[in-house]
Amino acid sequence: MLPGVAGSAQAASADAAAAAGSTGAKGGTSGGAAAPHPAATVFDPIRPPSVPLAVRSPYLSAWLPSSNSAGTWPTFWTGRIMAMTGIAQIDGVPFLFLGSPNIDGQVLRGMAQRSLTTTATRSVFLFEAAGVELTVTFLSPVEPGDLRRQSVPLSYLTADVRSADGAAHDVKLYFDISGEWAHADSGTSIGWAAEQVSGAGGGSLTSLSFSPDGTKTLAENGDMATWGTVVWSATNRSGLTWQIGADTAVRPAALTDGKLAGSVDSRQPRAINDAWPVFAFHFDLGRVRASAQQAVLSVGHVREPAVSYLGTPLPPLWKSYWASWQKMAAFFHGDLTTAATRTAALDRKVRTEATAAGGAKYAALCALALRQAYGATELVSRDGAPWALLKEISSDGNVSSIDVTYPAMPVFAWADPGYLALLLAPMLEYAEHGGWPKEFAEHDLGSSYPNAAGHNDGNEEDMPVEESANMLLMTAAYLKGASASDAKAFATTHYTILKQWADYLVANALDPGFQNQTDDFTGFIGHSANLALKGILALGAMSQVAAAAGNAADRTRYLGVAKDYIGQWVGKAQDTTPDHLKLAYDQPGTWSLKYNGYPDTLLGLGLVPASVAAEEAAWYLTQANPYGIPLDVRHAYTKGDWEMWTAAWLRDHPVSGYLIDSLYEFAHTTPTRVPFTDWYDTVNDKPSGGFQARPVVGGIFALLSVAR
Template sequence: MPNDRDRPAPAVGRRDLFRFSGAAGVTLAASSLLAPTASADEDSNPAAPSGFRPLRPPATPLAVRSPYLSTWLAGDYLAGEWAGFWTGRTTAMTGIARIDGVAYVFIGAPGLPDGQPAFRGMTQTDVTVTPTQSRFTLNAGGIELTVTFLSPIEPGDLRRQSAPLSYVSLRARSIDGKAHNVSLYLDISAEWAHGDSNASVSWDSRATGGVRTLSFTPSNPGVLAENGDMASWGTITWSTTERTGLSWQIGQDIVVRQAAVAGKLTGAADPAQPRRISDRWPVLGLDLDLGAVRGATEPFVISVGHLRTPAVSYLGTALPPLWTTYWPTWQQMISDFHHDAKAAAQRCGRLDDKVTSDARRAGGDKYAALCALALRQAYAGTELVVRDGKPWAFLKEISSDGNVSTIDVLYPAMPVFAYLDPQYLSLLLEPVLDYAETGGWPKTFAEHDLGSSYPNATGHNDGNEEDMPVEESANMLIMVAAAKKTGHYAILKQWADYLVDNALDPGYQNQTDDFTGFIAHSANLALKGIVAIGAMSQIAAAAGNTADAAHYLGIARDYIAQWQTKATDTTGQLKLAYDRPGTWSLKYNGFADALLGLNLIPAAVTAEEGNWYLKHRNQFGTPLDLRHSYTKADWALWTAAWQHDHPPVRDAFVDDVFDFVTSSGSRVPFTDLYDTISARQAGFQARPVVGGIFSLLALQRKP
């Protein structure tokens, strides 16, 4: 029988009712709020489709924890389609509830052997997305089932943040006043373990510290290598606490699921291993018999993890993940992760409330909704490692070049870390600074990245890379100042002096929006460089070098006056480039001036520019510049934050990105590059740059 994952997914409109073979059908009804403490009036949002709170995501984060643990639902309904890696490759997860002997699907699109009736489907009534959680509510057979995907974010807690694990929690209750016999089954396929379905995997089951763990591992791992952006080495874990009623089984997908439907898994692993992922599609199955259910049950909590040692390499040295400094084995880490599940949910609930309430104050309900969608994606582009006994963090340039710790990807992502965890931002900057100081980087300006292909930070000691001299040097100075990071003074001063010589009128250079091409005399790039010179004055002051602080601040003030003259067109707006009259572009780099409290840009210039943007607004936003109709969501929110004192402009940028997210037919993890007319993805997805959505919140941490 052909596996259902090879069949095309049913076409579903976002406001359509969804029905699949034998299903009870799916209808949507609004019933829950973004934050547990919010009132109905506060959370009401008529723009969100019925049943989705606080927005309809283009793709809903499920297990989104690291560059290689990143599984999403690229649609509206948990039952009826497969979950997938951020690339779109299927990473199958199946959920089946047996209620009074009848089997209902609540996750995935599983098939059964020919001749057997199709599964029925639970009815989905609600989807709630918070900054750390995605919660689905479904019902069938008199039972309501709540399925919560929790990928913890732990600001200030490196130990917990280092664990590459995510929770799936199931809770059932009767909704008709009657008791019902219920069992819940969940599995994941070996597709989670490798990007090539022809690769062979092995599997295992073991119990440690009261936790049962099933696992997949590639039989011929490619250490520090990728296949289709997925890691070719490491172990996928599927774990839960041992308890009465729990059973497990590893084997062919339809065999294991038939056992679950029949009433109990065998507690055995298929001996035919290793074998190819596509050879009878092995799965890791867990089943919990809840018995007679009337009131709400205790949650059935499963964790999924992707564990790799080493995690990355730096200049030829393999670096272990940071979690290895806290736990002697991954089994002990998983055990602790499960014993911490209740407390983790409480911590993340408090974080959800904080982010939501802060975001509402900063930019309203729609802004809070965007923050809810962006947080996990921003953090999941990064991971913690240990080098010479000290923590470092690396970032993957997901879905564009795949580079290691690209500075102009760190830069747009920076606001989320500046708001929630400046220490984490500091750890992300550390490898970049180390390489420039001691790693062999040969040029006077900052490097673009640490290596062309994640997870190998091989450097560019020959100087052959995608140079962005003003861009990256300025980005580094601004981020160091935002993180209030100390040390590294000599290299920072070197970059600042490069900017003094080159930033006021940049030559023909590449810059972060490299898809638009090289540009000379760029007004926006010059603005970034000037603000960065001002940032160096703050770095110098923090280092106790008052003479340098005065020197760089004086230059920044002198340059900004010259910049205003060079950049302003005869009509009053700021040009795209000094030598291009009649042009314009988003001056999103004004945000850094506001973030650092430098106040270099005259208020009148900011206000005039904001009014200009409103006059050039399309249905889904103001384009990045006059040459194209696309924009970037991160830069749109940076611009909104620069315009924070002008609510009509600020709110327009927020509203437009919200409308794009909730209307786009591009069902991919939050894209940052999209067309402002059609609301279609123009490129990129799942990138950590959506940390830029937090720009308005980062202003709360400014000096």
């Protein structure tokens, strides 16, 4: 796999010791088998806080909350168990490599985990036991510029086995998942089916699927969908058998009989926790030598409808390309070879360009962030046109929160500006035609995903300067990456609403009143220097929108206002010391990260004086803690996305490298094993709140987006 920076032996040993404490984890289909862990796993290029496994959409989001997969159940991003089991039988001896199953009360031997490699699209585990090497790859494709493939809510799992000692070995692989993948409440009844699906190019696959019984559509339980179908498929090959049944029957049968019965448990529907039905595949690979033998699986979650917009159900975009999930799954399996090539190229692009922009540790952070950022979004169809919607995962559950899309924006601006336009489209549509009643931009499209119910009564979490500025800045970021014709069409189509928001900022951005802003956990604030900076730069962005639309007069006007305001801003924000900028105009002796300086660099506005940037860069280094620089003077916590925005803005100053190194150390060493958090304590190396798996980690790509 792709080379990188290997984790230090010290960090690896510490992580192995921490992970060993979880080997007796119970829950789900488990009685809690404890598998022995190897000494130290080599982490290349980073030890993820939680390893992304199948991370493809808001409801296909499976993670490993440890570094060693044997003895630990995968979970949904919330921490709820989504059991997946992996066992290798080598010359008749079973070895556990994934999950924590209880099989007739026996403790299985564990395969030694030699390494864990994280790329932008893959998590690759390398195991070894009894002269056999096993590579297990979880591949969640990200497909910039390809809406058809990006719309597929499926993820690959491949297992490659070869002899490591020169001898031939008899190898069998067993995989299963539990009904816990279908619903957050284990008391919920599910029904299931098995079928043969014709594949592309003459191949075929076996698909085991299951769904909640008595489905309630367009609703959630514990942040998991209460409707839809889990699809678990394997490419057919010689030696493949399958079975649906109780965990206590299926797993022992696989190990005892060396195959599965090809039978479907007839007692359905029944509760997920009623004799714990599992969905199992068994691969008899025969005599394995130096040439690798491969087992190919996929897992996904399909829903129809996908979301609703102002009460109208919207289908997933993949339905525009395939009539059924079966046809989509067949295509997905047939596409593996080319998907592997495309995603490997993307992995190399991320690694190479990120290393050039910020070094090896920065490239590691980008690799960790890509799937998480895209995995909070999904593509739907509205009247035949594609839209991308985003879930504000963990922090609020809102639909397409503008101030969550904004910090995530750099990854889309760098990887696929067209995708950014699709994210902006429903936000603009709602303000233009959906009934939003206020002069400034809305906060979100609905309080609870997947229902974009809007806020036509005006009752929402208003962030007037914040969201209006965010929309202008994101629009300008898209225009920068679009073709001239596409930029003109977009700017012209949405000019009226964008101008309305710009005029609101002309009246309110220089000295914002007592308003809420994106860091709402810090509370409302008046006269915020950072919020004012955002609003002023947004006026500069509006000048670019006007230029794209061919409105020279507005271009001159908004740029002139922005230049006038930035001069006043420097005076108002400067602390009396005077060696840094204040948190708020009326709060001398305070300071904050002015991460909103990043759009000045991204858009090439050149509004913030270089002397101000240098002053802030020097000041921030005096405030550094072991794991980063606090968000402001009031707390020890920070936000990783804003640190990387700051690093991009100040990329020519030493503080940029410090911010990268400290965020890497947090992610690489934090003992709290949840999907990459953006809100954490810079002193104690732990998350500060419940933020996890959020798309805002797309902000880590800020340096890439401004790389020269």
